[in-house]
Amino acid sequence: MSEIRFEDVTKIFGRSVEAVKDLSFIIEDGEYVSLIGPSGCGKTTTLRLLAGTILPTKGQIFFNDQPMENVRIQDRNIGFVFQHFAIFPHMTVRENIAYGPTVRGRSRKEIEHLVETALKSVQIGDKAELYPDSLSAPDWQKTALARVLASEAEVLLLDEPLGALDQKIREEFQLFLRDLVKKEKLTAIHVTHDQAEALTISDRVAVMNKGKLIQLGTPADLIYHPNHLFTSFFVGESDFLEGVVIDDTKKEAKVRIGQSIIKVKNMGVEKGKRVAVAVRREFFQVEQISTKDLSNSLPGIVIEDQFLGLLRRVRIKLENQQIIEAKIHAKHPINFKENEKVRVNIEPSITRCFDYPKEGIASALEM
Known part of the structure; x- marks a missing residue:
């Protein structure tokens, strides 16, 4: 060898x-x-x-x-x-x-x-x-x-x-x-x-x-x-949530995204810094707004729920106007309707938090 x-x-x-x-x-x-x-x-x-x-x-x-x-x-x-x-x-x-x-x-x-x-x-x-x-x-x-x-x-x-x-x-x-x-x-x-x-x-x-x-x-x-x-972007499918770090003192940092605050895995981010929080689309959990309070979630409105075979793609506009796509199982018990209010739950341990690129995300991910 x-x-x-x-x-x-x-x-x-x-x-x-x-x-x-x-x-x-x-x-x-x-x-x-x-x-x-x-x-x-x-x-x-x-x-x-x-x-x-x-x-x-x-x-x-x-x-x-x-x-x-x-x-x-x-x-x-x-x-x-x-x-x-x-x-x-x-x-x-x-x-x-x-x-x-x-x-x-x-x-x-x-x-x-x-x-x-x-x-x-x-x-x-x-x-x-x-x-x-x-x-x-x-x-x-x-x-x-x-x-x-x-x-x-x-x-x-x-x-x-x-x-x-x-x-x-x-x-x-x-x-x-x-x-x-x-x-x-x-x-x-x-x-x-x-x-x-x-x-x-x-x-x-x-x-x-x-x-x-x-x-x-x-x-x-x-x-x-x-x-x-780039790895988050190229391998599989991820969305990048744009926010600002408001607490960097614990294992899970707090990031403000729009009017909401979520916890993310702390990868050495600094308070006050703008960040891009990478979440794989398969890891988003989408729930109806009437569901019990989801402590680490973002509110949004459904744009589309599209059947893809074994999966469904749910496109959601968050309150900060950013559009994300969640990949959920085709057998998910809820069929989301256009304009339905939902909450997108995010498990902190599966997030990746990167410094926001100076040139912007689109330019940083050019191939």
Whole structure:
């Protein structure tokens, strides 16, 4: 297995286009890490830097403390799996898998052992003599994965590897892929636009924006403990309540929002400071105004209650004229009517309170 370390890595294309900027992070031996972020944020550039197809403008990348600056692609012990199936159409599955150890000069006996072991690992031994045009999409990807295993790679780079699969198959393949990586003791770096995929398959997830690493944490960290405004915005769905801190002395700070005061988790906010309180839309609790007093709630008026399948989206205008969206279960006992007065309950422990950005929330969240 391999530990991967980025130290202040920047890649500039042309004279001034910073594709990635000052990346510093560590991927542990055997860890499965996904990179997510908006298009153009630097995910694929980071993968290419790891592969060695491009070199950093400054900074260094290490595999097990060895700098990669002068190490050729073929000597990095890396395997690749892409969205568009990169296997040879004129070769059988067996021949495709044998290609890597063959070009590495392995003996015939070694090649046969590596191929058989890889076929067994990815569960396509019964398709070994077939050509790619006879395979299903999942079996194409299994062939590509088996080729990586037979090449004895220690690091697996995956660029949208499940993008061409149907949703149902894709969900099943996620578990297969994670189990394979763990069983084979690989270190995996996975680029995807599918957040659910990243959160399901990964030990940790890196959130990127504008070439910078915003947060690297476990899936639960990103959902429940985002440490940056952008993470709250990009991972899942959150609304940002604008307010002012009126008490910062306790574990739960008090924030005035409109004419109401709510308690929020104190993340080091200061009294008198303007803040943005992030709340995930699934965490809002909407109740009719006649319900017993809700001590940590905001009054509002329903704009719309829309059915979304398993969930409903309730759009609410708060007393400060801010519009929020609550995601509630489709079986919620109350069907809210347009212009109905409600209260939105907020559990302090699930809030995240950030200093209000000088440039405004919209500008701070630009992608």
